[in-house]
Amino acid sequence: MGSAPRANQAGGSASPGAIRDVVDYELLFDCVHCGLCLEACPTYTLNRAEMDSPRGRIYLMKALAQGALELDADVVRHLDLCLECRGCETACPSGVRYGQLIEKARVYVERNWRRSLRERIRNRLIGEIFPYPRRLDWLLMPMRLVDALGLRGTLERLAPAALRNWIELLPAARADAPRFPRAAAVHEDDGPGKAVAVHEGCVAQILTPSENANSARALEAAGYRVVRLERTVCCGALDIHNGNRKRALAFARQNVRELSRCGAEAIVSAASGCSAVIASYGELLREDPVWATAAREVSSRVTDLSSLMIAGRTPFTREFVAKVTYHDSCHLAHGLGIREAPRALLRSLPGVTLVELAEADLCCGSAGSYNLTEPEMARALAARKADNVVATGVDYVILSNPGCELQIAAELRRRGSKIRVMHLADFLALAAGGGEARGAR
Ligand code: SF4
Numbered sequence: 001m002g003s004a005p006r007a008n009q010a011g012g013s014a015s016p017g018a019i020r021d022v023v024d025y026e027l028l029f030d031c032v033h034c035g036l037c038l039e040a041c042p043t044y045t046l047n048r049a050e051m052d053s054p055r056g057r058i059y060l061m062k063a064l065a066q067g068a069l070e071l072d073a074d075v076v077r078h079l080d081l082c083l084e085c086r087g088c089e090t091a092c093p094s095g096v097r098y099g100q101l102i103e104k105a106r107v108y109v110e111r112n113w114r115r116s117l118r119e120r121i122r123n124r125l126i127g128e129i130f131p132y133p134r135r136l137d138w139l140l141m142p143m144r145l146v147d148a149l150g151l152r153g154t155l156e157r158l159a160p161a162a163l164r165n166w167i168e169l170l171p172a173a174r175a176d177a178p179r180f181p182r183a184a185a186v187h188e189d190d191g192p193g194k195a196v197a198v199h200e201g202c203v204a205q206i207l208t209p210s211e212n213a214n215s216a217r218a219l220e221a222a223g224y225r226v227v228r229l230e231r232t233v234c235c236g237a238l239d240i241h242n243g244n245r246k247r248a249l250a251f252a253r254q255n256v257r258e259l260s261r262c263g264a265e266a267i268v269s270a271a272s273g274c275s276a277v278i279a280s281y282g283e284l285l286r287e288d289p290v291w292a293t294a295a296r297e298v299s300s301r302v303t304d305l306s307s308l309m310i311a312g313r314t315p316f317t318r319e320f321v322a323k324v325t326y327h328d329s330c331h332l333a334h335g336l337g338i339r340e341a342p343r344a345l346l347r348s349l350p351g352v353t354l355v356e357l358a359e360a361d362l363c364c365g366s367a368g369s370y371n372l373t374e375p376e377m378a379r380a381l382a383a384r385k386a387d388n389v390v391a392t393g394v395d396y397v398i399l400s401n402p403g404c405e406l407q408i409a410a411e412l413r414r415r416g417s418k419i420r421v422m423h424l425a426d427f428l429a430l431a432a433g434g435g436e437a438r439g440a441r
């Protein structure tokens with residue numbers, strides 16, 4: 001069953017020019033069409049097609065906005081294929097805010113384009129399960145049984161291709177995975193260390209719980225007080241990527257409420273994708289009559305684990321001999337502009353040798369739920385990333401986002417590679433020798 005323009009309330013298809021109401025139209029004109037972003041774009045790098053480049057997509061958005069183009073299957077395809085990695089923003093000398101443009105264009109697509117039944121079911125599943133840790137936990141129970149019985153390989157062989165892709169991304173269930181340590185919100189007499197809130201995210205709580213737990217441990221070892229947040233929810237990244245702005249705003253308001261009253265001076269998340277979204281709450285809620293000011297203030301406090309570890313006291317004295325490389329998770333590098341701190345931290349660990357990775361900041365294809373919705377492009381990007389990782393000859397590839405961890409680990413597993421993929425927090429625990437460490441292997 002194919003996709004088609006959605007009949008609107010008046011009974012017709014989407015009217016040309018309606019995107020003016022959705023996209024920040026003036027932002028389109030920051031683009032001077034120089035093309036300097038093209039080689040930084042993963043989809044252009046693989047497809048070599050102008051309409052799969054940032055410049056091409058901006059042309060499409062502008063043509064839609066001006067009523068020169070109807071929303072059709074081709075246009076939707078080119079917009080869907082964008083990973084929202086924001087590599088183009090880093091490359092752009094004109095400061096085009098591409099992330100903002102594509103986020104709003106996606107809202108327009110979802111409102112005005114009727115997707116196929118298969119896409120609707122898939123998107124519904126993602127939207128109703130992934131932002132809710134308890135639901136995901138329940139859904140994964142059969143997989144835990146499969147893993148306990150040692151039947152993962154058999155299941156992967158027997159599963160239909162579409163399902164196999166999802167199963168391959170799941171890390172093996174481990175009963176001893178550390179959970180996030182429960183702690184009360186800080187008070188003024190809690191001690192001299194700077195208070196840091198670790199936002200747990202949603203999917204990471206279930207699939208990679210050690211990352212938040214080990215982030216908290218590392219921060220405490222470096223002299224920080226870690227604030228446990230009881231009522232935060234999904235950051236809204238999945239909804240932003242999928243054009244569901246209404247729920248993204250609702251999640252943002254709940255998180256701003258909690259983060260603004262917890263007393264933390266800095267906010268981190270093991271998922272850099274979540275960090276980048278929280279850092280954008282000020283923009284996202286800029287017109288909210290209640291939360292605009294608090295949202296700006298919360299956004300200004302977002303940082304990352306490596307930046308805080310570099311600024312804190314050094315807890316690492318034990319030598320841990322390992323050759324590692326570092327993959328830049330898109331939203332840490334392109335969203336928050338943090339590239340050097342994780343590298344400096346890795347270099348500072350006794351015994352650790354850092355080898356630079358070719359195309360380190362090219363998206364691995366994970367991109368939120370992109371590897372579930374666009375498996376072909378995602379696999380091609382994972383393969384390119386794995387080629388570059390293998391070429392370094394390292395023992396570990398370190399990164400700062402659970403999605404990248406699962407994506408790269410799945411690709412290395414398919415190749416039978418022994419290289420371990422680890423979140424920075426897990427690697428710090430391993431190097432320190434005191435904490436629980438696990439990677440997606
Ligand atoms: S966000 Fe990433 S995939 Fe999308 S146009 Fe920019 S560089 Fe390309």
Ligand code: SF4
Pocket residue numbers: 030031032033034035036037038054055088091092093094095096
């Ligand atoms: S987005 Fe920036 S780099 Fe890309 S074509 Fe436009 S102005 Fe040039």
